[in-house]
Amino acid sequence: MSETRGKSLVEPLLSPLSADEKRAMQAAAELSLEFRASLEMMPARPDLRPDDLLPRFATPLPETGESAEAVIRRLAADAVPGLHAHAAPRFFGYVCGGSMPVGTAADFLVSAWGQNSASAKESPSVAVIEQTLCRWCLELLNLPPDCGVGVVTGGTVANAQAIIAARDALLARQGWDVGEQGLFQAPDIPVLVGSDAHSAPIAGLRYAGFGQQRAQRVETDAEGRICLDALDRAVKTCVSPPLVILQAGQINTGAFDPFAQAISMVHAAGGWVHVDGAFGLWLHAVPELRHRLAGVDAADSWAVDLHKWLNAPYDAGLCIVRDRADLVRAMTARGAYLPELEETWEPSDSTLELSRRARGVPSYAIIRHLGADGVREMVARHCALAEYLARQLDGIAGLNVVNTVVSNQVAIACDGDDETTRVLRHVQANGKVYPSHGVWRGQQIIRVSIINFATDRADIDLLVQELVDALNAR
Numbered sequence: 495m496s497e498t499r500g501k502s503l504v505e506p507l508l509s510p511l512s513a514d515e516k517r518a519m520q521a522a523a524e525l526s527l528e529f530r531a532s533l534e535m536m537p538a539r540p541d542l543r544p545d546d547l548l549p550r551f552a553t554p555l556p557e558t559g560e561s562a563e564a565v566i567r568r569l570a571a572d573a574v575p576g577l578h579a580h581a582a583p584r585f586f587g588y589v590c591g592g593s594m595p596v597g598t599a600a601d602f603l604v605s606a607w608g609q610n611s612a613s614a615k616e617s618p619s620v621a622v623i624e625q626t627l628c629r630w631c632l633e634l635l636n637l638p639p640d641c642g643v644g645v646v647t648g649g650t651v652a653n654a655q656a657i658i659a660a661r662d663a664l665l666a667r668q669g670w671d672v673g674e675q676g677l678f679q680a681p682d683i684p685v686l687v688g689s690d691a692h693s694a695p696i697a698g699l700r701y702a703g704f705g706q707q708r709a710q711r712v713e714t715d716a717e718g719r720i721c722l723d724a725l726d727r728a729v730k731t732c733v734s735p736p737l738v739i740l741q742a743g744q745i746n747t748g749a750f751d752p753f754a755q756a757i758s759m760v761h762a763a764g765g766w767v768h769v770d771g772a773f774g775l776w777l778h779a780v781p782e783l784r785h786r787l788a789g790v791d792a793a794d795s796w797a798v799d800l801h802k803w804l805n806a807p808y809d810a811g812l813c814i815v816r817d818r819a820d821l822v823r824a825m826t827a828r829g830a831y832l833p834e835l836e837e838t839w840e841p842s843d844s845t846l847e848l849s850r851r852a853r854g855v856p857s858y859a860i861i862r863h864l865g866a867d868g869v870r871e872m873v874a875r876h877c878a879l880a881e882y883l884a885r886q887l888d889g890i891a892g893l894n895v896v897n898t899v900v901s902n903q904v905a906i907a908c909d910g911d912d913e914t915t916r917v918l919r920h921v922q923a924n925g926k927v928y929p930s931h932g933v934w935r936g937q938q939i940i941r942v943s944i945i946n947f948a949t950d951r952a953d954i955d956l957l958v959q960e961l962v963d964a965l966n967a968r
């Protein structure tokens with residue numbers, strides 16, 4: 495053990511950083527820069543598996559400490575070979591943003607500031623920054639300006655929070671106070687969800703006590719969009735106002751539900767529409783693309799990620815609820831020692847957590863850096879690149895685009911599942927680009943998600959070349 499902290503309990507409260515601690519913080523910045531600089535050269539997927547990495551990390555519990563700088567340097571050296579190039583422009587797997595550098599730098603500040611961001615009294619700057627982020631995002635996403643917004647960890651929690659808020663509001667309208675009376679013996683709330691919904695809102699239904707089996711699955715079309723006649727029939731069978739979950743951006747096809755008609759149908763029955771817009775809601779920020787989601791702004795709640803299309807570092811998303819009172823009633827956990835509800839805009843009123851990091855700050859920095867124009871350009875560029883990819887593949891026998899490209903997702907199937915799997919594995923193993931896999935309408939697909947802030951035409955050309963090479967490498 496060399497220079498560890500906490501050697502003496504009588505150290506002054508505000509002692510400056512030790513030389514070792516300063517070196518550790520500087521090393522973290524240097525190593526982060528090195529990592530980002532090496533992304534271009536990194537294989538898109540790590541060669542090592544968790545079992546290979548275990549000996550590096552899973553040592554016996556260290557009895558004595560080591561210097562802060564040594565910990566940081568060793569952490570980076572041991573971890574980097576087991577990291578995916580998620581932040582690289584040629585990473586097309588899942589739906590992953592690229593942790594934009596300005597947001598990453600702001601994230602360093604967040605950790606250095608060490609703010610408990612639960613309360614505006616405790617951390618006024620963070621509260622104001624996050625409140626501004628929420629206002630900016632509503633404006634960017636073209637949603638009503640007075641919605642309630644919670645800065646949450648991502649799409650899954652955003653969906654869950656909105657579903658909980660919907661549950662409480664729908665039951666309140668039936669004269670039942672969930673907060674006081676709980677859920678047992680509560681009146682029925684029918685739940686309708688498209689049969690191609692993402693697993694995140696389904697998990698949200700479980701967390702909210704609805705049970706996933708109880709939710710009625712509504713038929714969808716070839717692109718995964720909810721069928722209006724099936725929805726109409728389902729709504730007509732509801733014994734009380736339903737919760738209906740729609741989606742902006744189907745994970746395989748990128749498709750959008752027909753919001754205008756679906757929402758007015760559900761509202762006519764007194765129901766609540768929640769939209770899972772984890773990535774796809776960002777198209778609503780772009781005037782020339784907005785018509786693809788026409789009417790989405792009439793919903794009652796929305797889930798959207800910041801770590802996907804805004805390219806914020808993990809973890810960040812927004813739970814947006816039209817009537818802020820519905821969100822706050824479901825989420826606030828004010829104790830006697832916290833300010834009265836009316837007094838301030840409290841971050842913790844709109845999230846499940848009390849103490850938490852200032853996770854909205856990196857997204858604030860990204861929007862400041864890009865401006866609204868920059869955000870719109872990025873989303874529009876990715877959508878245009880997805881169309882470009884589909885055009886490049888058009889006419890290449892054996893690489894079939896199986897979705898209608900309406901956002902940033904492109905689903906590709908080869909001739910037969912075995913061939914699709916072979917081609918995908920070959921591309922992934924080659925390590926230059928990384929699409930991931932999916933299953934769509936019963937067949938294996940190579941799923942391409944174009945969402946990294948730096949992705950441009952050259953990256954798509956490389957992807958096409960890699961797919962063609964894999965196809966020909968029999």
Ligand SMILES: Cc1ncc(COP(=O)(O)O)c(C=O)c1O
Pocket residue numbers: 588589647648649650651692694695743744745770771772773799811
């Ligand atoms: C449509 C959709 N909804 C929800 C989620 C879950 O979001 P998160 O991974 O941020 O929790 C995803 C993630 O890919 C998604 O694509």
